[in-house]
Amino acid sequence: MDKRIKAILERDGSFDDTFYYGVKSTGIVCKPSCAAKIPLLKNVEIFSTLDEALNKGYRKCKICMKEKNKITIYRYSSPCGVLMLGSYGDSLCLCDWQVERHRNHVDNRLKRILHAEFEEGVSPMIEKAIRQLDEYFAGKRCEFDVPLLFVGTEFQKKVWNELLKVPFGQTISYGQMAAKIGMPKAVRAVANANGANSMSIFAPCHRVIGSDKSLTGYGGGLPAKEFLLKLEHVL
Numbered sequence: 001m002d003k004r005i006k007a008i009l010e011r012d013g014s015f016d017d018t019f020y021y022g023v024k025s026t027g028i029v030c031k032p033s034c035a036a037k038i039p040l041l042k043n044v045e046i047f048s049t050l051d052e053a054l055n056k057g058y059r060k061c062k063i064c065m066k067e068k069n070k071i072t073i074y075r076y077s078s079p080c081g082v083l084m085l086g087s088y089g090d091s092l093c094l095c096d097w098q099v100e101r102h103r104n105h106v107d108n109r110l111k112r113i114l115h116a117e118f119e120e121g122v123s124p125m126i127e128k129a130i131r132q133l134d135e136y137f138a139g140k141r142c143e144f145d146v147p148l149l150f151v152g153t154e155f156q157k158k159v160w161n162e163l164l165k166v167p168f169g170q171t172i173s174y175g176q177m178a179a180k181i182g183m184p185k186a187v188r189a190v191a192n193a194n195g196a197n198s199m200s201i202f203a204p205c206h207r208v209i210g211s212d213k214s215l216t217g218y219g220g221g222l223p224a225k226e227f228l229l230k231l232e233h234v235l
């Protein structure tokens with residue numbers, strides 16, 4: 001069997017971008033990995049490029065060639081590390097430390113859930129976030145009003161929204177936070193959700209510390225957490 005036919009039958013994504021197949025009965029062109037129903041092989045026409053298929057009158061499949069959304073990415077140099085800002089539509093969807101050890105995981109989660117690709121640049125929302133961060137780091141801003149889009153599980157979103165209620169210059173322990181969301185026993189889960197927060201500063205997970213007042217951990221590194229708490233006159 002032609003290895004390309006085999007790839008279609010197995011929806012083998014490793015063949016994506018090496019060839020495309022048109023379905024004569026529908027007039028639609030697909031990638032090998034397409035999740036749509038596998039066509040009868042007698043209707044399949046193989047193309048080595050997408051253009052060949054389009055020139056022949058095929059239309060792009062809405063399942064495997066859906067246009068990707070765009071997340072605009074900007075690297076903001078703060079006094080305590082580089083933050084990756086991301087905007088999606090009219091919201092900020094990312095403000096996370098570039099050195100964060102879950103970097104790829106967080107980026108891939110955003111791309112997958114928002115069906116989007118990263119594109120370096122600026123957008124009105126990024127500009128607004130930059131202005132507010134500049135003011136915050138200059139000690140001239142205690143609150144933010146940038147629209148945030150949290151991308152995560154329902155539980156994570158619950159925890160991240162709770163972070164928004166911790167005011168500038170105050171701290172809360174993981175245990176207190178678990179109690180606040182009505183799940184006093186979920187201290188570890190709350191700590192994990194905090195660790196997965198990809199909206200640093202705006203959703204101030206740096207204000208969450210251990211019940212013994214130790215700084216515990218931080219995605220941007222403990223020196224960054226210490227810096228932020230000093231900026232807020234907590235330390």
Ligand SMILES: [Zn+2]
Pocket residue numbers: 029030031034035036061062063064065
């Ligand atoms: Zn398709």
